[in-house]
Amino acid sequence: MGNRALGRPVYFISGGVSQFTKARQDLTFGAMVKESTDQMVEDLNLPCGKFIEILRKKNGGTKASYFSDHYTRQLMAGIMAQDIQGFCPLSSNRVEGGGATGGICFQEAVKDVASGYLDLCVAFGFETMSHVRTWKGNEFIALASDTDFDYPVGGFYSGYYAMMVTRHMYEFGTTVEQMAMVSVKNHRNAFFNPYAQKREKLTIDDVRKSEMVAWPLTRRDICVMSDGAASCLVVSEEGIEEILKAGGNIGGTVKIIGIGRGTDMMRMADRPHGEVVLLPWEKEDHYRDLKYPGVHSFRAGRVAAREAYGMAGITDPLEEIDFIELHDAYTSSEIQTYEDLGLCKYGDGGRFVESGASFLKNIDYGFPLTRPGKLPVNPSGGLIACGHPVGATGLMQAVFSLWQIQGTIKKHFGTDDLQIPEAKTGLWHSHAGTGTYVTVTIGEKV
Amino acid sequence: MGDILAEDKKKLDSLLKGGSSGIEPLVFEQSYDIEYVMSHGQDSPFFVGLAFGKLLGTRCKACHYSYATPKSFCVNCGGRCSWVEVPGSGKIHTFTLCHFGSEAFLKETPYLLILVEFEGFNTLFLSRLKGVDPATAGLKLIGTKVEAKFNPALKDKLDFMRKRKIDYKRTESLSPEEKELIKKMEIKVSDLWFEPA
Ligand SMILES: [Zn+2]
Numbered sequence: 001m002g003n004r005a006l007g008r009p010v011y012f013i014s015g016g017v018s019q020f021t022k023a024r025q026d027l028t029f030g031a032m033v034k035e036s037t038d039q040m041v042e043d044l045n046l047p048c049g050k051f052i053e054i055l056r057k058k059n060g061g062t063k064a065s066y067f068s069d070h071y072t073r074q075l076m077a078g079i080m081a082q083d084i085q086g087f088c089p090l091s092s093n094r095v096e097g098g099g100a101t102g103g104i105c106f107q108e109a110v111k112d113v114a115s116g117y118l119d120l121c122v123a124f125g126f127e128t129m130s131h132v133r134t135w136k137g138n139e140f141i142a143l144a145s146d147t148d149f150d151y152p153v154g155g156f157y158s159g160y161y162a163m164m165v166t167r168h169m170y171e172f173g174t175t176v177e178q179m180a181m182v183s184v185k186n187h188r189n190a191f192f193n194p195y196a197q198k199r200e201k202l203t204i205d206d207v208r209k210s211e212m213v214a215w216p217l218t219r220r221d222i223c224v225m226s227d228g229a230a231s232c233l234v235v236s237e238e239g240i241e242e243i244l245k246a247g248g249n250i251g252g253t254v255k256i257i258g259i260g261r262g263t264d265m266m267r268m269a270d271r272p273h274g275e276v277v278l279l280p281w282e283k284e285d286h287y288r289d290l291k292y293p294g295v296h297s298f299r300a301g302r303v304a305a306r307e308a309y310g311m312a313g314i315t316d317p318l319e320e321i322d323f324i325e326l327h328d329a330y331t332s333s334e335i336q337t338y339e340d341l342g343l344c345k346y347g348d349g350g351r352f353v354e355s356g357a358s359f360l361k362n363i364d365y366g367f368p369l370t371r372p373g374k375l376p377v378n379p380s381g382g383l384i385a386c387g388h389p390v391g392a393t394g395l396m397q398a399v400f401s402l403w404q405i406q407g408t409i410k411k412h413f414g415t416d417d418l419q420i421p422e423a424k425t426g427l428w429h430s431h432a433g434t435g436t437y438v439t440v441t442i443g444e445k446v
Numbered sequence: 447m448g449d450i451l452a453e454d455k456k457k458l459d460s461l462l463k464g465g466s467s468g469i470e471p472l473v474f475e476q477s478y479d480i481e482y483v484m485s486h487g488q489d490s491p492f493f494v495g496l497a498f499g500k501l502l503g504t505r506c507k508a509c510h511y512s513y514a515t516p517k518s519f520c521v522n523c524g525g526r527c528s529w530v531e532v533p534g535s536g537k538i539h540t541f542t543l544c545h546f547g548s549e550a551f552l553k554e555t556p557y558l559l560i561l562v563e564f565e566g567f568n569t570l571f572l573s574r575l576k577g578v579d580p581a582t583a584g585l586k587l588i589g590t591k592v593e594a595k596f597n598p599a600l601k602d603k604l605d606f607m608r609k610r611k612i613d614y615k616r617t618e619s620l621s622p623e624e625k626e627l628i629k630k631m632e633i634k635v636s637d638l639w640f641e642p643a
Contacts, residue, residue: 025471073478139548148486149515152636153574154544154551159559162542170540170588214559215543215583269515269561269570295540295561295570 004311006114011235012254012443015399016040020197020228020387023130029072030084032229033124037085040231045249052086054120058242061091061118065105065125066391067098070140072128081124098144099329101125102394103430103439107259109234119239126229127389137225144433146267158222160268160434162214165332168296172347174335176216180207181353182331183220183384188365190381192417197226197387203366221331226387230395252406258442260307262300264435271295277302279342281315286345298435301340308440317342318375322423323404325397327431328382337429343375363417379418394430401426405445488518491529493633499596501532503567514567535593535643536564541575543583556580562592562640577641590642597637
């Protein structure tokens with residue numbers, strides 16, 4: 001594998017999130033996006049007319065991120081969201097890749113700026129999952145699995161992830177209590193995030209005793225469906241100059257230092273049993289007997305991490321990264337993702353969460369932790385607590401990451417409980433159904 | 447047109463003057479039904495095989511990688527695969543007990559899903575596990591020997607097809623009438639499930 005590079009420096013300078021909630025009946029999807037782009041522009045201290053003027057003058061463009069045409073019951077929803085923002089006739093295209101739609105969208109914006117095609121790119125995303133009732137919504141998501149072989153036997157996503165973690169438990173001894181700790185952590189973190197849909201103080205017992213969906217996953221091991229939108233502004237050096245020239249104010253600049261992406265086969269049954277894709281600091285004999293990725297690991301996540309670390313020059317994520325926002329659609333997938341990202345060896349994810357490494361140092365979770373705060377994961381509360389309006393999710397994670405690195409959590413959340421002191425480097429991770437598409441993006445304070 | 451009530455008139459006036467309308471979002475229901483005409487395409491022999499009580503997989507002609515869930519093109523080398531019979535019994539690789547599901551399957555809950563591994567095959571097969579009390583499901587299920595069961599409802603059509611000597615491995619040899627019959631059979635992957643051996 002050769003080292004990959006971006007053509008020229010790319011910066012992430014502003015973002016906005018429209019509150020994630022069960023149903024936004026007061027706004028249509030385009031207006032929901034407008035709520036998030038307005039926040040993104042206000043943060044630059046620019047009137048929106050001025051911002052649009054800059055986009056038109058200085059190679060501006062957009063990317064629209066949304067997953068399902070079924071939920072909107074509207075084809076070409078992207079262009080409707082584009083026009084309601086006042087972004088026509090600028091260059092744009094839709095991006096779609098299941099749960100990773102937002103993460104892919106962000107990276108496509110980065111690439112358009114890196115290539116020199118755009119100087120400013122707005123990556124905006126949304127989903128309106130409230131348009132159908134919960135179990136019909138589950139059916140729509142299940143249609144994002146093989147509809148000839150997997151869906152007809154009663155396959156649905158919570159069931160697929162349950163089978164994956166059941167094998168993880170069998171293979172590595174991961175426990176349901178370790179999974180529940182992820183749920184406690186993320187709900188507790190979200191307690192301090194006003195954008196989150198579920199702000200709850202839970203115990204491990206609360207998680208285990210909530211309704212079983214697909215053994216071993218309970219309702220509190222699983223993220224909820226939401227309506228929501230999010231927007232990110234990615235720019236070149238010229239883009240920054242133009243904003244400053246127009247009287248804009250940048251609350252903190254993040255340089256994109258690494259992007260990576262991997263894929264895997266749709267059907268879990270097809271996942272091979274081969275050799276582990278190694279990170280540069282790992283040795284083959286760490287995994288002599290491990291059949292990889294099997295259904296217990298996400299090869300796409302490992303490939304994405306390896307690419308992004310390679311580009312960013314990261315060789316020790318625990319020391320070089322200050323926080324991670326990752327795609328915890330399930331508590332189990334957060335644990336599996338620790339391993340894909342090389343925060344610990346394959347099989348050690350359960351013990352990693354138990355050590356407290358992924359918790360915040362300053363928050364009381366109701367149980368003792370041996371090394372809290374080594375590398376906080378999902379300080380925002382993640383998908384489990386913030387909600388998962390698919391097309392918006394990966395962008396929401398990027399925005400929360402930006403605010404961490406900018407040091408503007410207090411400004412945006414009204415409290416600094418979730419602010420990681422002197423956060424310099426952050427990683428955000430986006431993931432589609434059973435690990436079919438995974439993106440890893442790394443940003444650093446300028 | 448009906449008369450405008452005083453209260454509504456006030457809302458409308460406020461709206462036109464640029465004030466808050468006080469109008470609640472108008473929520474409505476709408477249904478959306480579609481009949482799709484689908485084809486199993488190159489995977490069709492698998493489904494015809496089910497009618498004959500056979501589980502068909504594939505094997506790459508070039509690298510010999512084998513698929514318990516058929517793939518016509520090898521994901522390792524891009525080569526063509528040929529059809530092969532998968533043994534009727536295997537072992538549970540992993541499982542889950544579903545208390546919920548997609549809307550279409552809610553009435554069937556609770557049900558067990560398993561991935562089955564087969565001797566001599568590189569990939570797995572997703573199916574239902576029946577004949578096990580869901581209340582007893584636990585990690586100990588992993589490794590349990592299971593065997594394939596085929597939906598008895600397919601039997602009439604199957605007998606008919608046997609009499610007609612249809613070669614299930616060669617769909618191109620079917621007459622239009624026979625093809626029509628197979629279409630009517632609506633063979634689904636759920637016509638196959640596994641039970642403890
Ligand atoms: Zn091959």
